[in-house]
Amino acid sequence: MASPEFVKKLGISGCGADLSCLVFPISQMPLAFFPGHFIPKNLTTPPRPQRLYTANVLTGRSGERQAITMDFSPSKNQEQVKRKARRFVEEHVLPKADKWDKTNKFPMDAWRELAKAGLTGIPIPRKYGGGGHDVVSYVLAVEEISKGSAALGVTLAVHTSLVSQPLLWFGNEQQKMHYLRPLAQGRQFGSFCLTEPVAGSDVASMESKATLKGDHYIIKGRKYFIMNAPLASTYLVFAMTDRSMAHRGISCFVVERDMPGVKIGKIFDKMGIRSSLASEVIFDDVRVPAESMLGRAGDGFKIAMEALDCGRISIAAQACGIAQASLDAAIQYSKTRVQFGRPIADQQALRWMIADMATDIEAARLLTHKAARITDIGKRHTKEAAMAKLFAASTAVEAARKALQIHGGYGYMTDLPLERYYRDAKITEIYEGTSEIQRLVISNDLL
Numbered sequence: 001m002a003s004p005e006f007v008k009k010l011g012i013s014g015c016g017a018d019l020s021c022l023v024f025p026i027s028q029m030p031l032a033f034f035p036g037h038f039i040p041k042n043l044t045t046p047p048r049p050q051r052l053y054t055a056n057v058l059t060g061r062s063g064e065r066q067a068i069t070m071d072f073s074p075s076k077n078q079e080q081v082k083r084k085a086r087r088f089v090e091e092h093v094l095p096k097a098d099k100w101d102k103t104n105k106f107p108m109d110a111w112r113e114l115a116k117a118g119l120t121g122i123p124i125p126r127k128y129g130g131g132g133h134d135v136v137s138y139v140l141a142v143e144e145i146s147k148g149s150a151a152l153g154v155t156l157a158v159h160t161s162l163v164s165q166p167l168l169w170f171g172n173e174q175q176k177m178h179y180l181r182p183l184a185q186g187r188q189f190g191s192f193c194l195t196e197p198v199a200g201s202d203v204a205s206m207e208s209k210a211t212l213k214g215d216h217y218i219i220k221g222r223k224y225f226i227m228n229a230p231l232a233s234t235y236l237v238f239a240m241t242d243r244s245m246a247h248r249g250i251s252c253f254v255v256e257r258d259m260p261g262v263k264i265g266k267i268f269d270k271m272g273i274r275s276s277l278a279s280e281v282i283f284d285d286v287r288v289p290a291e292s293m294l295g296r297a298g299d300g301f302k303i304a305m306e307a308l309d310c311g312r313i314s315i316a317a318q319a320c321g322i323a324q325a326s327l328d329a330a331i332q333y334s335k336t337r338v339q340f341g342r343p344i345a346d347q348q349a350l351r352w353m354i355a356d357m358a359t360d361i362e363a364a365r366l367l368t369h370k371a372a373r374i375t376d377i378g379k380r381h382t383k384e385a386a387m388a389k390l391f392a393a394s395t396a397v398e399a400a401r402k403a404l405q406i407h408g409g410y411g412y413m414t415d416l417p418l419e420r421y422y423r424d425a426k427i428t429e430i431y432e433g434t435s436e437i438q439r440l441v442i443s444n445d446l447l
């Protein structure tokens with residue numbers, strides 16, 4: 001609670017001295033409310049300035065019980081996870097990321113180091129082999145890792161957000177103990193099998209089906225563009241159990257790699273994120289016990305959408321990482337490259353590019369962290385996740401383009417990582433729902 005004098009000095013009145021029930025439009029928010037911001041001398045310094053502004057970011061209404069606190073500084077624990085990820089990147093990723101990209105090879109050694117560092121199950125409770133951290137810590141780590149290698153970033157993001165988290169939320173105790181532990185500990189990989197050759201954005205048009213025969217389901221179908229599939233031992237597979245129910249007839253199964261009928265098809269040769277692996281997976285009359293179902297019959301669409309809500313936040317973090325790596329490279333290069341007798345950083349045209357990149361990255365990061373924070377307090381975050389992914393993806397594409405432009409001809413060559421950032425950035429506008437689909441999700445929420 002703020003002192004009455006403090007409230008008076010700010011010239012705020014209306015609901016007593018407890019500032020936590022006030023809602024300010026951000027543009028009118030007193031400067032002193034921002035952590036680390038200059039506080040004018042004539043104001044009494046509040047005890048915890050960064051905690052003063054409490055508003056319901058979800059509804060914008062005051063007086064709501066589940067208000068979230070706007071605190072832009074990471075907690076000690078979040079900072080520790082971020083530092084650990086940064087150390088891992090410096091040691092195991094930066095020296096090799098270009099080589100991985102050029103050889104199109106998944107860096108298994110780096111994955112093992114990631115597991116050793118306890119970063120393969122960051123938001124999964126310790127009980128199930130994870131780090132027991134919050135989602136904000138997780139997105140901070142995904143951004144750091146993606147700064148070094150967006151391919152490793154997405155491998156981790158799919159593994160964690162699209163497989164481990166749905167298992168945590170929808171799995172029974174036996175499924176969690178059996179599947180989640182080895183995934184969270186990084187001893188196994190997970191894959192999320194939703195997309196099909198005929199069913200991309202329109203998930204409900206899927207052709208895969210699962211037919212109940214006694215106490216088993218028989219799964220038949222073909223999944224496309226499945227990240228991590230050639231490495232995975234656990235697949236979350238979505239298939240129709242009742243076609244008459246359209247999307248409500250989709251169910252989700254936990255399928256093991258060594259079950260008869262599971263086959264890896266074509267491995268895709270991608271434009272970017274080349275050291276990650278995406279392939280076709282064929283389920284040729286795969287017989288799975290009825291208890292392999294995740295949740296109940298017909299829960300599949302809900303499970304997929306909730307997984308994607310979290311997955312999109314991690315892709316937004318991946319995009320922030322690519323964008324930040326691009327900006328860092330652009331700043332460094334523009335200060336050292338001399339043309340017309342002075343560093344190109346002296347040119348206003350380039351300074352504006354750098355200012356725009358930095359501003360967009362900051363905005364993308366704030367959207368991403370807000371969506372992560374809302375997830376942490378257990379609130380619905382569909383719109384926020386879609387906004388974060390939409391904005392961060394276009395920021396990454398634009399930042400990589402500008403950074404390459406600032407490097408001129410050198411940026412176009414494969415000696416530097418700029419062309420890799422440019423190729424890697426594009427995918428963030430496509431997977432886990434294209435940017436058009438994110439706009440659809442956001443507008444559906446608003447209209």
Ligand SMILES: Cc1cc2nc3c(=O)[nH]c(=O)nc-3n(C[C@H](O)[C@H](O)[C@H](O)COP(=O)(O)OP(=O)(O)OC[C@H]3O[C@@H](n4cnc5c(N)ncnc54)[C@H](O)[C@@H]3O)c2cc1C
Pocket residue numbers: 158192193194195199200201202224225226227228270278427430431432433434435436437440
């Ligand atoms: C590298 C990579 C990895 C992937 N990993 C996975 C994975 O691990 N698991 C998985 O299940 N899937 C994965 N995917 C699939 C990915 O999620 C889909 O590619 C994506 O959702 C788009 O589907 P689509 O490619 O079939 O495009 P389509 O749905 O055919 O869309 C084509 C175009 O039409 C637009 N469009 C479609 N419908 C609408 C609409 N209603 N309004 C406006 N525009 C529309 C799209 O935005 C797009 O521009 C991956 C894809 C890639 C490329």
